[in-house]
Amino acid sequence: MRYFLAVAMMLGVLLLGVVGFRDTTTRRTPIEVFPDMDRQPKLRPQAEDAFFADNRGSRRPVEGTMARMTPMTMGASGSSELVYGYEDLPVNTGHLTGVTNYVENIPLTVSGELLERGMGRYQINCQPCHGALGDGNGITRKLGMVVVANLHDPRIIKMPDGELFHVITSGRNLMSNYAAQVSVKDRWSIIAYIRALQRSRLASIDDVPEQLRSTLTK
Numbered sequence: 537m538r539y540f541l542a543v544a545m546m547l548g549v550l551l552l553g554v555v556g557f558r559d560t561t562t563r564r565t566p567i568e569v570f571p572d573m574d575r576q577p578k579l580r581p582q583a584e585d586a587f588f589a590d591n592r593g594s595r596r597p598v599e600g601t602m603a604r605m606t607p608m609t610m611g612a613s614g615s616s617e618l619v620y621g622y623e624d625l626p627v628n629t630g631h632l633t634g635v636t637n638y639v640e641n642i643p644l645t646v647s648g649e650l651l652e653r654g655m656g657r658y659q660i661n662c663q664p665c666h667g668a669l670g671d672g673n674g675i676t677r678k679l680g681m682v683v684v685a686n687l688h689d690p691r692i693i694k695m696p697d698g699e700l701f702h703v704i705t706s707g708r709n710l711m712s713n714y715a716a717q718v719s720v721k722d723r724w725s726i727i728a729y730i731r732a733l734q735r736s737r738l739a740s741i742d743d744v745p746e747q748l749r750s751t752l753t754k
């Protein structure tokens with residue numbers, strides 16, 4: 537009997553413990569069995585915080601942070617014309633504004649500076665596959681990628697510059713796109729360099745200054 541009472545009392549306490557005080561309110565600190573990250577050290581926006589010397593919870597952007605909407609300067613360096621990435625302009629899309637026709641020519645001022653930039657970007661992003669000469673004999677051919685386009689193909693020579701821009705931006709057939717790696721202005725600089733590569737094979741004797749012609753070997 538004594539055991540029965542003891543067990544009954546313990547069960548009673550247990551029952552009260554589990555369901556007894558549900559829904560009651562108290563001003564005392566609750567007992568926390570699982571704190572569940574209720575309290576965490578963190579910064580709140582627009583609030584004070586003693587963690588930093590200036591007591592500000594909101595921090596200024598790190599120096600050198602780029603805004604997503606940084607406009608691009610058109611033309612050669614020093615040109616003050618600015619273009620934002622969302623504008624429907626040939627320089628952003630490779631198309632004439634409002635239609636789907638490709639632009640025929642690079643919509644930036646092509647300068648020596650742009651060409652030099654293009655050479656560097658070409659060597660980094662395109663040369664592994666298309667080769668230093670643009671003939672499709674990059675290092676990847678030795679590794680088994682045999683279908684890389686020869687950029688001296690008459691079909692590619694005749695392509696409008698906007699179409700080349702489209703190939704870099706969106707990829708084509710087996711070639712993947714390089715929009716993430718190559719900025720808009722750099723894409724045009726690469727196109728300028730590809731045109732220089734193509735021209736280098738299409739030049740005639742008339743393109744060589746007269747006093748240098750005798751130095752050419754046949």
Ligand code: HEC
Nearest residue numbers: 661662664665683684685700703704708709710711714726
């Ligand atoms: C990983 C290898 C690789 C890299 C890097 C690469 N390409 Fe290509 N590219 C290819 C292959 C493969 C093809 C042929 C695609 C096909 O026709 O299936 C091709 C095709 C092309 C074509 C011809 C498209 C057509 O209409 O036939 C152009 C133009 C071109 N690439 C330009 C570039 C430029 C510019 C870059 C640098 C930004 C670049 N490629 C980087 C592999 C590459």
